[in-house]
Amino acid sequence: MNSRDGRMSMTEGVVLGMFATGAVSIGVASATGAVGAGIEIFGSPVPVPLPVQGVAMTGLTGADGVAAAEYTQSVVSLETLDAGVRWLLLAEAALPALATVIVCATLWWLGLSLIRQRAFRHSMAPMLGTAAIGLVVAGLLAPMFGAFGRAQVVEQLAASGVDTGDFWTFLYSADLAPVGWGIALALVATAFEVGQRLQRETEGLV
Template sequence: MGTTTKRMANLVEKTILGFVAGAAGAIGVLETVFLVRRVAELAASDPTTISGVRLAEPVPADVGGSAAVVSAEYDTVTLVIEGLSDAARGALIAAIVLGSLLTIGICMVLVWLCLRVFVGKPFVRSATWGVAGVAILVLLAGLVAPFLRGIASTEAVAQVGADGALLIAELNLAPLGWASALIVIAGAFEIGQRLQRDTEALV
């Protein structure tokens, strides 16, 4: 009875690992396809749409005279620009690439970790470096990408001769926290790798 239960548990575990790995792999492939498509469209499309351009000061918004609304205003706009400069277009493409690389990187590492757990040896150097690489991508996507979008907005606003876009996006320190947590996890994998190696040497 105990052996049968153990076999069933192993089967369920491997099924779950296979499902997670397959789903992560599919998401990574789809994100890669979407990334190529978005970059190609952005590089060739004219006019170009830039959303989330921040205004220097909020502007009152008309809500149709609803008695339930005390006041309304908006602080971002969407610009549709024809003949966008190469600098703004390049910044937008770089921001999109960084965001997609984070998703693709997470999926790749998740697939690899599932495979390593499946074979019973999760603590390998490649897993450690994979988690550390994702930590770097979190920093790039969370801190650099918004800065690049700010550059694109500033270039676009300057091109149309308007005023109001902010070069620096609002600072969000959450990526620092996530990256730090991933670095700690990478360190744990490194320790696990040494322990696994020592255990194999004793056998």
């Protein structure tokens, strides 16, 4: 609750500071994870998760209370992998991390602006809009890059004489949750844009 003179209370400042610090920590962790994924992808051997077409788990066949059991993914480690495939797999891991860093930077800036009681900064709406676009792009393009990369891995295995009948030749599966959050952030950015306009109009009347 604000004090009588309109200043933010100490409790509010501490809470907002904790949120801002948490946003920075999450952003750093996401960036570190992306770097680790890049080191793994450009190392050797390269573990690549490949989706399989429902291969039965024979170990559970006929087990008590089990109606059906099957594998949906297999991790294949390759000693050699084309650079183009590595970049596609890196893009799959890096895009969500980049979107997370942008969102966390925006939340940190928002928290700092609220602490200073300057929420309707001119930079706030563009930052929220950028974070919204980042979430939508990462949510849709990251799994597509991964799907193309894994498809090329399957082609490489088939060319080497491996039976790839159990693998999907191409499987694109997008998580729409980041897209939904991106749309929500876009609405928040619009609200901040309206708030800035109202603030300018109010200041012009004073």
